[in-house]
Amino acid sequence: MKSYNATTYAILGILTTECKSGYAIKQLIDESLNHFWKISYGKIYPSLKLIAQDELAEVCTSSGHGKPDSNEYYLTSKGLEVLKDWLEKPIEQLPTERNEVLLKLFFGRYQDREKKVLHLENDKQELEERYQTYISIEQAIINHKDNDEDSLYWLCTLDYGKRTTKAAIDWCDFTLNKFL
Known part of the structure:
Protein backbone atom coordinates (compact mmCIF):
# COMPACT_ATOMS: atom_id res chain seq x y z
CA MET A 1 0.00 0.00 0.00
CA LYS A 89 0.70 1.24 12.37
CA PRO A 90 3.06 1.84 15.30
CA ILE A 91 3.90 5.41 16.26
CA GLU A 92 7.11 6.34 14.46
CA GLN A 93 8.22 9.25 16.61
CA LEU A 94 7.92 10.40 20.17
CA PRO A 95 6.65 13.95 20.58
CA THR A 96 9.41 16.52 20.58
CA GLU A 97 9.26 20.04 21.82
CA ARG A 98 11.09 23.15 20.75
CA ASN A 99 10.74 25.61 23.58
CA GLU A 100 12.56 28.93 23.38
CA VAL A 101 11.89 29.69 27.05
CA LEU A 102 13.69 26.48 28.06
CA LEU A 103 16.51 27.14 25.62
CA LYS A 104 17.08 30.65 27.02
CA LEU A 105 16.78 29.41 30.60
CA PHE A 106 19.35 26.71 29.89
CA PHE A 107 21.84 29.50 29.19
CA GLY A 108 20.27 31.75 31.82
CA ARG A 109 23.52 32.37 33.66
CA TYR A 110 24.27 34.96 30.95
CA GLN A 111 20.89 36.66 31.17
CA ASP A 112 19.69 39.40 33.51
CA ARG A 113 17.45 38.19 36.32
CA GLU A 114 14.73 40.67 35.25
CA LYS A 115 14.72 39.23 31.71
CA LYS A 116 14.52 35.66 33.01
CA VAL A 117 11.55 36.60 35.18
CA LEU A 118 9.90 38.50 32.32
CA HIS A 119 10.27 35.54 29.94
CA LEU A 120 8.83 33.16 32.52
CA GLU A 121 5.94 35.48 33.38
CA ASN A 122 5.11 35.97 29.69
CA ASP A 123 5.28 32.22 29.09
CA LYS A 124 2.99 31.61 32.04
CA GLN A 125 0.47 34.17 30.78
CA GLU A 126 0.41 32.60 27.31
CA LEU A 127 -0.01 29.15 28.85
CA GLU A 128 -2.90 30.39 30.99
CA GLU A 129 -4.56 31.82 27.86
CA ARG A 130 -4.04 28.51 26.07
CA TYR A 131 -5.56 26.67 29.03
CA GLN A 132 -8.65 28.89 28.87
CA THR A 133 -8.89 28.21 25.13
CA TYR A 134 -8.85 24.49 25.90
CA ILE A 135 -11.65 24.97 28.43
CA SER A 136 -13.71 26.78 25.77
CA ILE A 137 -13.06 24.05 23.21
CA GLU A 138 -14.02 21.42 25.78
CA GLN A 139 -17.35 23.16 26.42
CA ALA A 140 -18.02 23.43 22.68
CA ILE A 141 -17.38 19.70 22.23
CA ILE A 142 -19.57 18.79 25.19
CA ASN A 143 -22.37 21.07 23.95
CA HIS A 144 -22.15 19.79 20.35
CA LYS A 145 -24.35 16.69 20.33
CA ASP A 146 -23.93 15.69 16.66
CA ASN A 147 -20.47 14.16 17.06
CA ASP A 148 -20.99 11.75 19.95
CA GLU A 149 -18.81 9.06 18.34
CA ASP A 150 -15.89 11.46 17.88
CA SER A 151 -16.38 13.47 21.08
CA LEU A 152 -14.69 10.91 23.34
CA TYR A 153 -11.54 10.98 21.20
CA TRP A 154 -11.54 14.75 20.84
CA LEU A 155 -11.94 15.13 24.61
CA CYS A 156 -9.07 12.69 25.26
CA THR A 157 -6.67 14.65 23.02
CA LEU A 158 -7.91 17.88 24.58
CA ASP A 159 -7.31 16.45 28.06
CA TYR A 160 -3.69 15.84 27.09
CA GLY A 161 -3.36 19.48 26.09
CA LYS A 162 -5.00 20.67 29.29
CA ARG A 163 -2.82 18.48 31.50
CA THR A 164 0.47 19.37 29.79
CA THR A 165 -0.45 23.05 29.81
CA LYS A 166 -1.37 22.91 33.50
CA ALA A 167 1.94 21.16 34.22
CA ALA A 168 3.81 23.88 32.30
CA ILE A 169 1.98 26.60 34.29
CA ASP A 170 2.96 24.83 37.52
CA TRP A 171 6.56 24.62 36.28
CA CYS A 172 6.54 28.38 35.56
CA ASP A 173 5.35 29.09 39.12
CA PHE A 174 8.00 26.77 40.59
CA THR A 175 10.77 28.26 38.46
CA LEU A 176 9.70 31.87 39.00
CA ASN A 177 9.97 31.30 42.76
CA LYS A 178 13.67 30.51 42.27
CA PHE A 179 14.31 33.96 40.77
CA LEU A 180 11.96 36.19 42.80
Missing part, protein backbone atom coordinates in the same frame (compact mmCIF):
# COMPACT_ATOMS: atom_id res chain seq x y z
CA LYS A 2 1.29 3.46 -0.90
CA SER A 3 2.63 5.57 1.96
CA TYR A 4 1.62 9.20 2.46
CA ASN A 5 2.89 12.04 4.61
CA ALA A 6 1.32 12.95 7.95
CA THR A 7 -0.56 15.91 6.45
CA THR A 8 -2.36 13.62 4.03
CA TYR A 9 -3.35 11.23 6.81
CA ALA A 10 -4.54 14.15 8.94
CA ILE A 11 -6.70 15.43 6.09
CA LEU A 12 -8.10 11.95 5.48
CA GLY A 13 -9.07 11.92 9.16
CA ILE A 14 -10.64 15.36 8.89
CA LEU A 15 -12.71 14.15 5.95
CA THR A 16 -14.42 11.72 8.34
CA THR A 17 -15.99 14.78 9.99
CA GLU A 18 -18.48 17.24 8.52
CA CYS A 19 -15.56 19.26 7.10
CA LYS A 20 -15.58 18.72 3.35
CA SER A 21 -14.09 21.86 1.75
CA GLY A 22 -10.55 23.17 1.92
CA TYR A 23 -11.83 26.18 3.85
CA ALA A 24 -13.67 24.03 6.42
CA ILE A 25 -10.60 21.81 6.78
CA LYS A 26 -8.43 24.87 7.45
CA GLN A 27 -10.92 26.09 10.08
CA LEU A 28 -10.89 22.71 11.88
CA ILE A 29 -7.10 22.68 11.83
CA ASP A 30 -6.95 26.22 13.26
CA GLU A 31 -9.51 25.47 15.97
CA SER A 32 -8.34 22.04 17.10
CA LEU A 33 -5.48 20.16 15.42
CA ASN A 34 -3.21 23.21 15.42
CA HIS A 35 -2.88 22.87 19.19
CA PHE A 36 -0.95 19.62 18.74
CA TRP A 37 -0.30 19.16 15.01
CA LYS A 38 0.73 22.03 12.75
CA ILE A 39 -0.39 21.99 9.12
CA SER A 40 0.32 25.01 6.96
CA TYR A 41 -2.46 26.38 4.81
CA GLY A 42 -0.26 25.90 1.75
CA LYS A 43 -0.19 22.12 2.25
CA ILE A 44 -3.96 21.59 2.43
CA TYR A 45 -4.86 22.02 -1.24
CA PRO A 46 -1.92 20.04 -2.67
CA SER A 47 -2.82 17.23 -0.25
CA LEU A 48 -6.48 17.38 -1.30
CA LYS A 49 -5.40 17.23 -4.96
CA LEU A 50 -3.31 14.12 -4.22
CA ILE A 51 -6.14 12.54 -2.22
CA ALA A 52 -8.54 13.03 -5.14
CA GLN A 53 -5.96 11.91 -7.70
CA ASP A 54 -5.32 8.68 -5.78
CA GLU A 55 -9.11 8.13 -5.45
CA LEU A 56 -9.04 8.39 -1.68
CA ALA A 57 -11.83 10.96 -1.93
CA GLU A 58 -14.39 12.00 -4.51
CA VAL A 59 -14.66 15.67 -5.43
CA CYS A 60 -18.03 17.34 -5.86
CA THR A 61 -18.23 20.92 -7.04
CA SER A 62 -20.97 23.01 -5.50
CA SER A 63 -22.01 26.45 -6.56
CA GLY A 64 -23.63 28.92 -4.22
CA HIS A 65 -25.80 31.87 -5.05
CA GLY A 66 -23.39 34.67 -5.87
CA LYS A 67 -20.45 32.71 -4.47
CA PRO A 68 -17.60 31.11 -6.39
CA ASP A 69 -17.76 27.36 -6.97
CA SER A 70 -16.20 25.28 -4.22
CA ASN A 71 -14.97 21.72 -4.14
CA GLU A 72 -16.16 19.33 -1.47
CA TYR A 73 -14.27 16.13 -0.77
CA TYR A 74 -15.93 12.90 0.32
CA LEU A 75 -13.83 10.05 1.63
CA THR A 76 -14.06 6.88 -0.48
CA SER A 77 -13.90 3.37 0.94
CA LYS A 78 -10.31 3.22 -0.37
CA GLY A 79 -9.51 6.46 1.50
CA LEU A 80 -11.03 5.10 4.69
CA GLU A 81 -8.95 1.91 4.35
CA VAL A 82 -5.76 3.95 3.86
CA LEU A 83 -6.61 5.99 6.97
CA LYS A 84 -7.39 2.86 9.02
CA ASP A 85 -4.17 1.18 7.86
CA TRP A 86 -2.14 4.21 8.96
CA LEU A 87 -3.97 4.36 12.32
CA GLU A 88 -3.03 0.72 13.00
Whole structure:
Protein backbone atom coordinates (compact mmCIF):
# COMPACT_ATOMS: atom_id res chain seq x y z
CA MET A 1 0.00 0.00 0.00
CA LYS A 2 1.29 3.46 -0.90
CA SER A 3 2.63 5.57 1.96
CA TYR A 4 1.62 9.20 2.46
CA ASN A 5 2.89 12.04 4.61
CA ALA A 6 1.32 12.95 7.95
CA THR A 7 -0.56 15.91 6.45
CA THR A 8 -2.36 13.62 4.03
CA TYR A 9 -3.35 11.23 6.81
CA ALA A 10 -4.54 14.15 8.94
CA ILE A 11 -6.70 15.43 6.09
CA LEU A 12 -8.10 11.95 5.48
CA GLY A 13 -9.07 11.92 9.16
CA ILE A 14 -10.64 15.36 8.89
CA LEU A 15 -12.71 14.15 5.95
CA THR A 16 -14.42 11.72 8.34
CA THR A 17 -15.99 14.78 9.99
CA GLU A 18 -18.48 17.24 8.52
CA CYS A 19 -15.56 19.26 7.10
CA LYS A 20 -15.58 18.72 3.35
CA SER A 21 -14.09 21.86 1.75
CA GLY A 22 -10.55 23.17 1.92
CA TYR A 23 -11.83 26.18 3.85
CA ALA A 24 -13.67 24.03 6.42
CA ILE A 25 -10.60 21.81 6.78
CA LYS A 26 -8.43 24.87 7.45
CA GLN A 27 -10.92 26.09 10.08
CA LEU A 28 -10.89 22.71 11.88
CA ILE A 29 -7.10 22.68 11.83
CA ASP A 30 -6.95 26.22 13.26
CA GLU A 31 -9.51 25.47 15.97
CA SER A 32 -8.34 22.04 17.10
CA LEU A 33 -5.48 20.16 15.42
CA ASN A 34 -3.21 23.21 15.42
CA HIS A 35 -2.88 22.87 19.19
CA PHE A 36 -0.95 19.62 18.74
CA TRP A 37 -0.30 19.16 15.01
CA LYS A 38 0.73 22.03 12.75
CA ILE A 39 -0.39 21.99 9.12
CA SER A 40 0.32 25.01 6.96
CA TYR A 41 -2.46 26.38 4.81
CA GLY A 42 -0.26 25.90 1.75
CA LYS A 43 -0.19 22.12 2.25
CA ILE A 44 -3.96 21.59 2.43
CA TYR A 45 -4.86 22.02 -1.24
CA PRO A 46 -1.92 20.04 -2.67
CA SER A 47 -2.82 17.23 -0.25
CA LEU A 48 -6.48 17.38 -1.30
CA LYS A 49 -5.40 17.23 -4.96
CA LEU A 50 -3.31 14.12 -4.22
CA ILE A 51 -6.14 12.54 -2.22
CA ALA A 52 -8.54 13.03 -5.14
CA GLN A 53 -5.96 11.91 -7.70
CA ASP A 54 -5.32 8.68 -5.78
CA GLU A 55 -9.11 8.13 -5.45
CA LEU A 56 -9.04 8.39 -1.68
CA ALA A 57 -11.83 10.96 -1.93
CA GLU A 58 -14.39 12.00 -4.51
CA VAL A 59 -14.66 15.67 -5.43
CA CYS A 60 -18.03 17.34 -5.86
CA THR A 61 -18.23 20.92 -7.04
CA SER A 62 -20.97 23.01 -5.50
CA SER A 63 -22.01 26.45 -6.56
CA GLY A 64 -23.63 28.92 -4.22
CA HIS A 65 -25.80 31.87 -5.05
CA GLY A 66 -23.39 34.67 -5.87
CA LYS A 67 -20.45 32.71 -4.47
CA PRO A 68 -17.60 31.11 -6.39
CA ASP A 69 -17.76 27.36 -6.97
CA SER A 70 -16.20 25.28 -4.22
CA ASN A 71 -14.97 21.72 -4.14
CA GLU A 72 -16.16 19.33 -1.47
CA TYR A 73 -14.27 16.13 -0.77
CA TYR A 74 -15.93 12.90 0.32
CA LEU A 75 -13.83 10.05 1.63
CA THR A 76 -14.06 6.88 -0.48
CA SER A 77 -13.90 3.37 0.94
CA LYS A 78 -10.31 3.22 -0.37
CA GLY A 79 -9.51 6.46 1.50
CA LEU A 80 -11.03 5.10 4.69
CA GLU A 81 -8.95 1.91 4.35
CA VAL A 82 -5.76 3.95 3.86
CA LEU A 83 -6.61 5.99 6.97
CA LYS A 84 -7.39 2.86 9.02
CA ASP A 85 -4.17 1.18 7.86
CA TRP A 86 -2.14 4.21 8.96
CA LEU A 87 -3.97 4.36 12.32
CA GLU A 88 -3.03 0.72 13.00
CA LYS A 89 0.70 1.24 12.37
CA PRO A 90 3.06 1.84 15.30
CA ILE A 91 3.90 5.41 16.26
CA GLU A 92 7.11 6.34 14.46
CA GLN A 93 8.22 9.25 16.61
CA LEU A 94 7.92 10.40 20.17
CA PRO A 95 6.65 13.95 20.58
CA THR A 96 9.41 16.52 20.58
CA GLU A 97 9.26 20.04 21.82
CA ARG A 98 11.09 23.15 20.75
CA ASN A 99 10.74 25.61 23.58
CA GLU A 100 12.56 28.93 23.38
CA VAL A 101 11.89 29.69 27.05
CA LEU A 102 13.69 26.48 28.06
CA LEU A 103 16.51 27.14 25.62
CA LYS A 104 17.08 30.65 27.02
CA LEU A 105 16.78 29.41 30.60
CA PHE A 106 19.35 26.71 29.89
CA PHE A 107 21.84 29.50 29.19
CA GLY A 108 20.27 31.75 31.82
CA ARG A 109 23.52 32.37 33.66
CA TYR A 110 24.27 34.96 30.95
CA GLN A 111 20.89 36.66 31.17
CA ASP A 112 19.69 39.40 33.51
CA ARG A 113 17.45 38.19 36.32
CA GLU A 114 14.73 40.67 35.25
CA LYS A 115 14.72 39.23 31.71
CA LYS A 116 14.52 35.66 33.01
CA VAL A 117 11.55 36.60 35.18
CA LEU A 118 9.90 38.50 32.32
CA HIS A 119 10.27 35.54 29.94
CA LEU A 120 8.83 33.16 32.52
CA GLU A 121 5.94 35.48 33.38
CA ASN A 122 5.11 35.97 29.69
CA ASP A 123 5.28 32.22 29.09
CA LYS A 124 2.99 31.61 32.04
CA GLN A 125 0.47 34.17 30.78
CA GLU A 126 0.41 32.60 27.31
CA LEU A 127 -0.01 29.15 28.85
CA GLU A 128 -2.90 30.39 30.99
CA GLU A 129 -4.56 31.82 27.86
CA ARG A 130 -4.04 28.51 26.07
CA TYR A 131 -5.56 26.67 29.03
CA GLN A 132 -8.65 28.89 28.87
CA THR A 133 -8.89 28.21 25.13
CA TYR A 134 -8.85 24.49 25.90
CA ILE A 135 -11.65 24.97 28.43
CA SER A 136 -13.71 26.78 25.77
CA ILE A 137 -13.06 24.05 23.21
CA GLU A 138 -14.02 21.42 25.78
CA GLN A 139 -17.35 23.16 26.42
CA ALA A 140 -18.02 23.43 22.68
CA ILE A 141 -17.38 19.70 22.23
CA ILE A 142 -19.57 18.79 25.19
CA ASN A 143 -22.37 21.07 23.95
CA HIS A 144 -22.15 19.79 20.35
CA LYS A 145 -24.35 16.69 20.33
CA ASP A 146 -23.93 15.69 16.66
CA ASN A 147 -20.47 14.16 17.06
CA ASP A 148 -20.99 11.75 19.95
CA GLU A 149 -18.81 9.06 18.34
CA ASP A 150 -15.89 11.46 17.88
CA SER A 151 -16.38 13.47 21.08
CA LEU A 152 -14.69 10.91 23.34
CA TYR A 153 -11.54 10.98 21.20
CA TRP A 154 -11.54 14.75 20.84
CA LEU A 155 -11.94 15.13 24.61
CA CYS A 156 -9.07 12.69 25.26
CA THR A 157 -6.67 14.65 23.02
CA LEU A 158 -7.91 17.88 24.58
CA ASP A 159 -7.31 16.45 28.06
CA TYR A 160 -3.69 15.84 27.09
CA GLY A 161 -3.36 19.48 26.09
CA LYS A 162 -5.00 20.67 29.29
CA ARG A 163 -2.82 18.48 31.50
CA THR A 164 0.47 19.37 29.79
CA THR A 165 -0.45 23.05 29.81
CA LYS A 166 -1.37 22.91 33.50
CA ALA A 167 1.94 21.16 34.22
CA ALA A 168 3.81 23.88 32.30
CA ILE A 169 1.98 26.60 34.29
CA ASP A 170 2.96 24.83 37.52
CA TRP A 171 6.56 24.62 36.28
CA CYS A 172 6.54 28.38 35.56
CA ASP A 173 5.35 29.09 39.12
CA PHE A 174 8.00 26.77 40.59
CA THR A 175 10.77 28.26 38.46
CA LEU A 176 9.70 31.87 39.00
CA ASN A 177 9.97 31.30 42.76
CA LYS A 178 13.67 30.51 42.27
CA PHE A 179 14.31 33.96 40.77
CA LEU A 180 11.96 36.19 42.80
